[in-house]
Every structure is written in structure tokens, then in C-alpha cells.
Amino acid sequence: MKRLLYIYLMIGACVTVTASGQTLEECQQAAERNYPLIAQHDLIARTTDITLSNIQKGWLPQVTATAQATYQSAVTSWPDEMQSLMRTMGVAMQCLKRDQYRVGLDVQQTVYDGGAISAQREVARRQGEVQQARLDVDLYAVRQRVNEMYFGLLMLDDQISLSGDLKNQLEASEKKLTSMVKHGTAAQCDLNSVTAERLNVVQQMTTLESQRRVLAEMLSAFCGLEVTAVSKPRPVQAGSGNMRPELALIDSQLSLADAQERALNSALLPRVGLFAQGYYGYPSYNMFKDMMGREWSWNGMVGARVTWNIGALYTRSGDKAKIELQRETARNQREVFLFNNRLEQMQRQEAIDRYSSLMAQDDDIIALRQQVRKAAESKLSHGIIDVNDLVRDINSENAARVQRSLHEIEMLKGMYDLKYTTNN
DSSP states (O other), X not given: OHHHHHHHXXXXXXXXOOTTSBOHHHHHHHHHHHSGGGHHHHHHHHHHHHHHHHHXXXXXXXXXEEEEEEXXXXXXXXXXXXXXXXXXXXXXXXXXXXXXXXXXXEXXXXXXXXXXXXXXXXXXXXXXXXXXXXXXXXXXXXXXXXXXXXHHHHHHHHHHHHHXXXXXXXXXXXXXXXXXXXXXXXXXXXXXXXXXXXXXXXXXXXXXXXHHHHHHHHHHHHHTSOOOOBOOOOOOOOOSSOOOXXXXXXXXXXHHHHHHHHHHHHTTSOEEEEEEEEEEXXXXXXXXXXXHHOOOEXXXXXXXXXXXXXXXXXXXXXXXXXXXXXXXXXXXXXXXXXXXXXXXXXXXXXXHHHHHHHHHXXXXXXXXXXXXXXXXXXXXXXXXXXXXXXXXXXXXXXXXXXXXXXXXXXXXXXXXXXXXXXXX
């Protein structure tokens, strides 16, 4: 562990942050802001607010306007004996008309709903939280895509830089051989061999620069800003714990199940309300008067009503079982995610340790390759080495430097991948 910490500190001391380069955190934040999915955060929030507002309006008076016309096969009437008696008294009694009409309003006002509206609002709020949490999971995946492109750019930058160093070394050897050819101490074929090798390096640099340009354009489009240069991030160590948005999503699903169960309980309670009914039509509430006059009139009624729907008991056990299954499913998803996440953390940490060890060996290899290359250049000056051997030694040193650079960036990428794995 001490050795690993020493390597971290050594890399941190060697890292130079380019002022003009985009940092990894800046690219990640820009990509999340630029990703089209981010707009759904506001859409979900607005939809939830509208739903909550609509549910709350359940406390407002419910007004129903009605108009009806009916024709009945039979209507209320006086017995024949009663009609005969009334006629002897000079009173003409008739039965109600078979055609009846009414236009009216029915107003219902909830006084006590057993907590149903409050429970429905809580369910709607929790559903909005689940949607937001699921969206956070999708947006979090954007970071990994940025990591891949960002560290890909870093690798290409280092390879281009090291290829430039190799080209400079070959140019120096080429100049030395040009002078030696003029003085007759080296053959033209030796100079041609070094020149061909330099041109080969130039070709490789052209390919690398083309790949870098394409990758930079992709990252720029993904982040919504022009990424011209990237800076090598500092080594980091992931903190303890796990803050992945997938766990927040599971927590929100469990909270939703709790809210649904409370709504289920509220369905068993009685409802208390006030009502008012009024209509204009025929017949009125006073049917005896209508038997005599048969005229349209105004009528009204007010009162209180208690209702208790025991039908919720029929499906209660099944509904509660479904909610409990939702909880068990969410808990199982948490266990599966944490299990796979722990395995991924172990793989990330093993990669970091492996590349750290390789880097310690790379430094020794580079030092030895550099000594061999310098000795070969000295021998060339004295005409006691073949040019092909010199080119081989130069390439071997460059390959060792490229290998160390790749190991360093792979280790840094492993650190940030581990940080992504735990979000901590």
C-alpha cells in the first residue's frame, strides 16, 4: 500500500495541468447539460406538479348539471273512490302527467375523505421521484462515455508527443549521418535507412493526428463545446461507500410502495360529504299540488351523506400482496446490483495495482534502453555500429516510453473508472 501511495504521489508531482485544456470534470458536466435527456427533468417536474394540482382539486365542490325528459308507463294517482269523493266536494283531482321534465344542478362537497386525496398526492409525488431517479441513472451513464473519449484523447496526445521525440532523435541521427557521408565515413544506404525510418514515423504521426481530430470532434459534439485540448487528471482514490444513482432509484421505488400501501388503507375508511340539489321542472317534490296544477316549479334539497365502500375489502389482500412483491423485487435488485458492483470494484482495483507495478518496471526499462541508445549513438560516431542496430535501439527506447505512457493513462483511467463505479 505504501508503494502504491508513493507511485500516486510521484505521478501527481509529474502531472502538469494545461490551463487551456478542458478538465475531465468540465467535460462530464458539459455532456450532462448538453445531453437531450436532461430536458426530461423539467418535464417530469412539471407533469408531477400538474398531477398534484389536479388531485388537490378533489376538495373543490363537484357540480353536475342535468337535464332530463321522461315518459312513464304509470304515474302516481288518486284511487277512484277518493277522486269521486273529491268531486262531490268541488275539488278536481288528477293524476300526474306521464311526460315529466327537469333541469337542475347537483353540488357535492367532500368534508372527510379518509385521507384518500392526501394518499393519492403522496403516490403521485413518489411516482415523480421514481421517474427522476430513473432519469438520473440514464444520465449517469453519460460520464462513462465521456471517460472513454477523454482518456482516448490523452493516449493519442502522449503517442503523438512521443512520436515527435522519436522523429527528433532520428533527425539528429540523420544530420550526423549526412555529415559522415560527406566525409566518406558512412554509406549513403545508411543515411537512406534512417531517413526512411523518420518518414515512417511522420506517417504514424499523421495517422495519430487524424484519429485525435476525429475523437476530439466526437467529444466536442457530445459535450456541446469545443474541446481542443485535454489536461491529464490527477490521481484519485475512491471513497468508502456507494452513492450510485441506481441505489437511489431502488430507494424511491420502496418509498412508492409505502405510499401505495397507505393509499390502500385509506380506501377502507368512510367518506363524509355535504350535498345540495336543485331543479326546475315537473313534477315537484309536492306531488299532491302537481296533481291539481301540473305546472313547472323550482325545487331544492340540502343534506349530508356518509358513504362507506366495503368493496375495497374484496381485493385488499391481493393488492397488499402485489405491493409486497414490488418491495421484494426492489430489495432483490439492490442485492444484485451491489453484488455485481463489488465485483466490478475488485476488477478496477486490480487493474490499478497492476498498472502501478508495471509503471515502476517501465522506469527501469526506459533507463536501460536510454543507456543502450546513447551507447549506440556514440559507436555510430566512431563508425563501429551498424545503422540498423541504432534504429532498432532508438525504436526500443521509444517503445518503452510509449508503454509507460499507456500504463500511466490506463492506471489513471482505472482510478476514474473506480470512482465512477462507486460515485464516491
